[in-house]
Amino acid sequence: MTTPLRLGIAGLGTVGTGVLRIVQRRAALLERRSGRPVTISAVSARTRDKDRGVRLSDYAWEDDPVALARRDDVDLFVELMGGQDGPAKAAVETAIAHGKDVVTANKAMLAVHGQAMAEAAETAGVALRFEAAVAGGIPVVKALTEGLAGNEVQRVMGVMNGTCNYILTRMEHAGLSYDEVFEEANALGYLEADPQLDVGGIDAGHKLALLAAIAFGTQVSFGDVELEGIGAISITDIEQARDLGFRIKLLGVAQMTGRGLEQRMSPCLVPAASPLGTLENATNMVVLEGDAAGQIVLQGAGAGEGPTASAVMSDILDIARGLRLSTFGQPAHSLVKPVAAQTATPAAFYLRMALQDKPGALAKVATVLGEAGISIDRMRQTRHVESTAPVLIVTHKTTRAALDTALAGLPATGVVEGAPVAIRIEEV
Amino acid sequence: MTTPLRLGIAGLGTVGTGVLRIVQRRAALLERRSGRPVTISAVSARTRDKDRGVRLSDYAWEDDPVALARRDDVDLFVELMGGQDGPAKAAVETAIAHGKDVVTANKAMLAVHGQAMAEAAETAGVALRFEAAVAGGIPVVKALTEGLAGNEVQRVMGVMNGTCNYILTRMEHAGLSYDEVFEEANALGYLEADPQLDVGGIDAGHKLALLAAIAFGTQVSFGDVELEGIGAISITDIEQARDLGFRIKLLGVAQMTGRGLEQRMSPCLVPAASPLGTLENATNMVVLEGDAAGQIVLQGAGAGEGPTASAVMSDILDIARGLRLSTFGQPAHSLVKPVAAQTATPAAFYLRMALQDKPGALAKVATVLGEAGISIDRMRQTRHVESTAPVLIVTHKTTRAALDTALAGLPATGVVEGAPVAIRIEEV
Numbered sequence: 001m002t003t004p005l006r007l008g009i010a011g012l013g014t015v016g017t018g019v020l021r022i023v024q025r026r027a028a029l030l031e032r033r034s035g036r037p038v039t040i041s042a043v044s045a046r047t048r049d050k051d052r053g054v055r056l057s058d059y060a061w062e063d064d065p066v067a068l069a070r071r072d073d074v075d076l077f078v079e080l081m082g083g084q085d086g087p088a089k090a091a092v093e094t095a096i097a098h099g100k101d102v103v104t105a106n107k108a109m110l111a112v113h114g115q116a117m118a119e120a121a122e123t124a125g126v127a128l129r130f131e132a133a134v135a136g137g138i139p140v141v142k143a144l145t146e147g148l149a150g151n152e153v154q155r156v157m158g159v160m161n162g163t164c165n166y167i168l169t170r171m172e173h174a175g176l177s178y179d180e181v182f183e184e185a186n187a188l189g190y191l192e193a194d195p196q197l198d199v200g201g202i203d204a205g206h207k208l209a210l211l212a213a214i215a216f217g218t219q220v221s222f223g224d225v226e227l228e229g230i231g232a233i234s235i236t237d238i239e240q241a242r243d244l245g246f247r248i249k250l251l252g253v254a255q256m257t258g259r260g261l262e263q264r265m266s267p268c269l270v271p272a273a274s275p276l277g278t279l280e281n282a283t284n285m286v287v288l289e290g291d292a293a294g295q296i297v298l299q300g301a302g303a304g305e306g307p308t309a310s311a312v313m314s315d316i317l318d319i320a321r322g323l324r325l326s327t328f329g330q331p332a333h334s335l336v337k338p339v340a341a342q343t344a345t346p347a348a349f350y351l352r353m354a355l356q357d358k359p360g361a362l363a364k365v366a367t368v369l370g371e372a373g374i375s376i377d378r379m380r381q382t383r384h385v386e387s388t389a390p391v392l393i394v395t396h397k398t399t400r401a402a403l404d405t406a407l408a409g410l411p412a413t414g415v416v417e418g419a420p421v422a423i424r425i426e427e428v
Numbered sequence: 429m430t431t432p433l434r435l436g437i438a439g440l441g442t443v444g445t446g447v448l449r450i451v452q453r454r455a456a457l458l459e460r461r462s463g464r465p466v467t468i469s470a471v472s473a474r475t476r477d478k479d480r481g482v483r484l485s486d487y488a489w490e491d492d493p494v495a496l497a498r499r500d501d502v503d504l505f506v507e508l509m510g511g512q513d514g515p516a517k518a519a520v521e522t523a524i525a526h527g528k529d530v531v532t533a534n535k536a537m538l539a540v541h542g543q544a545m546a547e548a549a550e551t552a553g554v555a556l557r558f559e560a561a562v563a564g565g566i567p568v569v570k571a572l573t574e575g576l577a578g579n580e581v582q583r584v585m586g587v588m589n590g591t592c593n594y595i596l597t598r599m600e601h602a603g604l605s606y607d608e609v610f611e612e613a614n615a616l617g618y619l620e621a622d623p624q625l626d627v628g629g630i631d632a633g634h635k636l637a638l639l640a641a642i643a644f645g646t647q648v649s650f651g652d653v654e655l656e657g658i659g660a661i662s663i664t665d666i667e668q669a670r671d672l673g674f675r676i677k678l679l680g681v682a683q684m685t686g687r688g689l690e691q692r693m694s695p696c697l698v699p700a701a702s703p704l705g706t707l708e709n710a711t712n713m714v715v716l717e718g719d720a721a722g723q724i725v726l727q728g729a730g731a732g733e734g735p736t737a738s739a740v741m742s743d744i745l746d747i748a749r750g751l752r753l754s755t756f757g758q759p760a761h762s763l764v765k766p767v768a769a770q771t772a773t774p775a776a777f778y779l780r781m782a783l784q785d786k787p788g789a790l791a792k793v794a795t796v797l798g799e800a801g802i803s804i805d806r807m808r809q810t811r812h813v814e815s816t817a818p819v820l821i822v823t824h825k826t827t828r829a830a831l832d833t834a835l836a837g838l839p840a841t842g843v844v845e846g847a848p849v850a851i852r853i854e855e856v
Contacts, residue, residue: 018720022578022720026578026580029580030577030578032645032758032762033577033645033757033758034577035758035759131575137718137720137721137722137724138724139570139571139574139575139576139724142567142570142571142574142575143567143570143571143575146567146570146574146742146745146746146751147559147567147570147571147739147742148567148738148742149458149461149462149741149742149745149746149749150450150454150458150737150738150740150741150742150744150745151738151741152454152457217460217461273706275703275706275727278701278703278706290565290738291734292446292450292565292734292735292737292738292741293565293728293729293734293735293738293739294565294728294729294732294734294735295728295729296565296566296567296726296727296728297725297726297727297728298724298725298726298727299703299724299725299726299727300721300722300723300724300725301721301722301723304722306719306720306721306722307720307721307722309578309720310576310578310579310718310720310721311575311721312578313577313578313579313720314574314575314576314577314578316578317574317577317578318574318577321577321753322752323574323751323752323753324750324751325749325751329461330460330461330463331463334460
């Protein structure tokens with residue numbers, strides 16, 4: 001094959017310009033690897049007159065990404081605009097309808113419209129690929145879809161929002177509060193325009209939902225992801241967790257259970273010595289567990305021009321090489337609608353509460369836990385701060401329901417000051 | 429496509445039976461993912477009458493793997509016998525000549541005959557794939573060939589022999605000598621029939637040579653890998669390195685330099701806090717560095733039935749799905765013969781020597797280093813043991829040539845007892 005693969009690129013932000021730079025600088029390498037030239041026919045972005053530090057003069061310009069998506073000189077439409085609906089969705093749908101292959105980095109769009117788009121792509125006989133949508137430069141979609149294709153996948157876990165991991169590790173190392181580091185991150189431009197996408201776990205939840213669809217052969221169901229952000233994590237808990245040998249991560253977990261598909265994105269304690277526990281700053285990590293392969297850990301940059309463009313190029317090169325695979329690793333019409341698990345897999349929990357300085361206070365708490373069927377693995381009471389004593393408890397494995405029963409019973413003891421903190425400890 | 433993909437499997441050791449088990453147990457999953465049934469037509473092994481705990485009665489039996497490789501009812505020949513030459517090579521060549529696709533886990537064969545075989549496969553229009561040959565269950569061949577296809581690869585590093593990493597970490601944790609742990613490992617069946625394949629770095633060197641070919645578009649050149657095993661590593665060096673914040677790993681490094689292709693497999697110090705430094709037991713880790721993706725770290729089981737069979741299945745499923753890629757990621761005839769770098773990239777070194785208890789001894793050593801152009805980053809002299817004092821030196825970056833000059837000059841000082849130990853510190 002020496003027919004060029006002609007790209008149309010919509011969206012010239014960080015990632016889009018990164019893709020342009022690679023196509024321009026590495027033309028010979030790309031052709032050697034794919035057996036054909038990879039060229040760009042046309043581009044589109046919101047503003048034309050902006051210095052992006054990259055040459056655009058060789059390419060046709062389209063103000064409208066939808067017009068770009070249906071151009072005759074475009075074989076592969078690269079969607080890097082972002083946004084769940086709007087122009088991104090319209091352009092991708094147009095590209096598919098016009099028989100173009102599509103590569104996108106748009107996790108929000110696919111987490112919501114992925115099933116419909118995969119079906120449309122299948123009907124049209126085109127590829128729709130999204131390596132760049134999950135964990136930036138880490139080729140995790142490929143590792144899961146192809147590398148573990150012979151495995152029944154047991155669990156997928158990941159720290160997939162670099163900003164949240166930056167905030168949590170920065171709090172720990174600088175001894176700063178969540179609010180202080182949030183402001184820092186904001187000033188550094190690390191946060192999305194709507195910060196809840198990051199700190200609320202939504203962005204990472206989108207990614208988890210996409211991986212779960214591949215792992216379990218289910219239709220993407222972002223709506224079923226149990227979401228909890230990092231806004232309530234205090235420096236105290238980070239420090240106490242560390243003392244107990246854990247670190248707190250915004251951790252995504254997807255697993256197929258007898259109760260249905262469990263998808264959670266929430267702060268969890270993980271052992272400090274585990275791979276997930278060693279993760280610093282904005283680095284991403286995904287852990288794939290297969291019945292044959294065992295535990296595979298992948299680590300790398302989860303965002304940024306180079307890493308994300310590298311992932312986009314991986315999909316583009318696959319298509320240039322003729323490696324054409326279903327969006328979620330099996331025909332879209334064969335993906336089953338998952339039943340969402342209503343309860344999470346039992347786990348140990350970290351509890352922190354302030355006990356009043358009264359005789360028998362600790363015994364009362366232990367009794368409430370015991371009555372809820374929760375046994376205690378470790379308990380630590382530290383020196384009184386004014387009239388209350390901080391108490392840390394690590395429970396044995398229990399259900400969230402039992403934990404909630406215990407938490408509801410604590411006020412009646414009359415010895416617990418304020419609301420206890422409870423954080424899941426994930427077995428990794 | 430509903431035509432089955434019909435396998436012929438030669439070699440029914442651990443990996444072969446693992447593949448059989450997956451094909452038997454996961455038939456529905458494999459068909460759902462690949463769009464066609466994956467079946468087994470025939471198998472071959474040295475002994476037929478042996479209980480492998482897996483059903484063979486449905487398959488034709490061939491005593492001769494070469495006969496298996498040319499059977500009409502075999503589409504894909506799976507070579508899991510091992511051995512650089514002999515039956516494995518003959519059977520793979522036969523399969524290719526008869527137009528069969530080939531999947532192999534045979535690193536020794538490919539490290540030596542990979543170029544010729546890739547060319548033969550290309551001429552015959554068949555696939556020749558080897559995910560299982562490198563780092564067991566970690567999909568590193570795929571990550572490098574496809575996931576980083578848009579990158580100019582800068583460096584590939586890896587701990588890719590689980591037995592060596594087991595020996596080194598076991599020495600450290602149990603405080604045992606190399607010889608003691610070697611005997612333990614041997615008794616546990618962890619070592620190859622020829623232990624030099626493991627502890628001499630040969631097996632890991634084969635793997636490095638295969639990754640280098642993909643990374644740099646060069647013909648596999650195992651003969652150019654600078655090989656050094658772990659036999660000379662003492663518990664003293666492991667402990668002293670640890671005190672300095674390092675761990676000793678049998679580390680493979682491949683990089684393209686202005687001086688040519690550098691390929692080394694040798695004991696190195698790496699920072700204890702780096703991903704490579706955290707690696708325990710028989711786990712494998714590969715670090716891929718691309719100009720766009722940055723550093724990607726992959727970790728998992730490097731051997732064993734499940735992990736290796738998982739990698740074999742990854743290649744089989746690729747072929748079942750119609751994902752057909754050149755053996756080394758670009759046409760075999762376009763791979764260039766590499767020029768081997770004659771000298772390694774400069775590095776810092778760890779030096780340990782015993783100094784005689786004489787005035788000015790340390791100054792004499794420092795002078796010899798200085799005259800060789802080597803400056804000292806850190807030096808530590810500990811309490812005298814009998815009449816000598818152990819001295820540890822961490823140099824700044826220097827060439828191996830300068831280091832060798834210094835080492836050659838030390839005896840003349842008359843203060844150094846015995847031969848100094850010098851180990852490279854790799855920047856990871």
